Amino acid sequence: MAVTASLLGCGGGGGGASSGSSGGGGGFTPTPGGWVAGVFQAASSFKDKCAAVRTGTDIEGNGFPDRAGTATDEKNWLRSWTRETYLWNTEVADSNPALGGTRLQYFDTLKTFATTASGKAKDDFHFSEPTTEYLRRRNSAAxxxxxxxxxxxxxxxxxxxxxxxxxxxxxxxxxxxxxxxxxxxxxxxxxxxxxxxxxxxxxxxxxxxxxxxxxxxxxxxxxxxxxxxxxxxxxxxxxxxxxxVAKAVNRTRVLTSGGQKVGYILFNTFSPYSSETELVTAVQQMQTEGVQDLVLDLRYNGGGLLAVASQLGFMVAGDTQTAGKTFELLRFNAAAGNRNPVTGQINDPVPFYRTGLGFSVADGTPLPSLNLPRVYVLATGDTCSASEAVVNGLRGAGVEVVLIGDKTCGKPYGFYPQDNCGETYYSIQFQGVNHLGFGDYADGFIPNNSASAFGVRLPGCVVGDDFGHELGDASERLLQTALSYRASGTCPTPVSSAVRSSSAGSATSRVPSIALEAPERWIMDTNRDMRLPH
The missing domain is CATH 2.30.42.10 (PDZ domain)
Structure with missing residues (x-):
């Protein structure tokens, strides 16, 4: 599966435009590989200059662009690329890339070390991995x-x-x-x-x-x-x-509550192209059944294709509420102006897409819509990125979002993966804001009755998973709370997750032992994926 350079920034070196000088230097241009504090050459002048040159092709059949270079060239590229594309580029301390350390150690310094109001790292998503691993994951359909x-x-x-x-x-x-x-x-x-x-x-x-x-x-x-x-x-x-291949829409239900039909959709990922078809099928079912309200279960949805998130927003809200409105605008660093510094393209806003885009629904096919004034979202700390964009985008269009569960992960940011010399780097490059210009939810969205002092409060209730009922069962605690809140507008007494409290033993009784660890979730599974199929 090939992804174009214009979408993932591969081979573009952050658009290749020089970011100029941030502190003196005038017209001085250092020699390639040299360093003057506050003076930055175009990232393109260092792009693909590698200490270890790859030859041949990658697993997608693309030839490697590497040319002979040095470790310092690689670090100079990281420095200039960060200056050109990093969202908080003025908060990065400028240090000499030639002064020791590996490229990965140097990359670790190219970020802001500020914190949010809650004390959480402002940039909690700075990461890299071997490009072979990135391509393996990207091309792994099953x-x-x-x-x-x-x-x-x-x-x-x-x-x-x-x-x-x-x-x-x-x-x-x-x-x-x-x-x-x-x-x-x-x-x-x-x-x-x-x-x-x-x-x-x-x-x-x-x-x-x-x-x-x-x-x-x-x-x-x-x-x-x-x-x-x-x-x-x-x-x-x-x-x-x-x-x-994981199903994007794991299950749907149409429940009767208070004599009215309430739809339920368990939507676990925006990532596969098939998510477009699965969502359309689910919403068509809700439309056919004539549901008066919708419970959208995003508690385990870490994100994925932003365009599909926009389509979901439209299918919830309908044409009247979204006409002429922006689903999300990408906000880049101040020096970027009206252009995306990664692709070089004009920074046009993402609309509420109202037709198929060609991921798995034919391009131009009208989407179904429910025309709802509100939606009930089931959420946890695993509700992230593109899922949060749905919440924020709908709020920007005037749709009430009722949050049931717990604080979302707090990732209004995204990035374009970028390969250089065999390593793929992930560096925050944009913040997503809605039609009202709002995108400041780095401490997550929280239900209104949350005891947390931080986060953007929404109508709704704090409630923990109980793991005692199947998802979609009207007795399952989050869904039950959503139905109860819909009927009464009030929340039950907060109850912590029973599965956690029922774990055998207590913290004080635990004995030293080797920890069991689940495989790490791929960072692209919790990102805004900007790809389009054409």
Missing amino acids: SASYGAEFVIISPTVPRDVRVVFTEPASPAEDMSGGQRKLIRGTRILTVNGIDLVNGGATQAEIDALNAGLFPANAGTTTTFTVQDPGASGSRTVVLTSQNL
């Missing part, structure tokens, strides 16, 4: 899985690992003994005979537990002992991993 999402509630003894949700028609949803093999809230007790709760005394056992929970390849067969929520006994489950 990955080995049982079709179950696990959450590690307690990583050390006594450990607590639960099933968060299962994928439709996956091995996890196969029937065994008259029930699905795994359900939401199922607790994992053993993996291939290894005690997950109190065992794992050696690194080898921890590695075996991780390999069983998170298989690297399809065809891996694993035996689990599990305990379902509310059950006193355990049962044995055997699962074989398959190469699966």
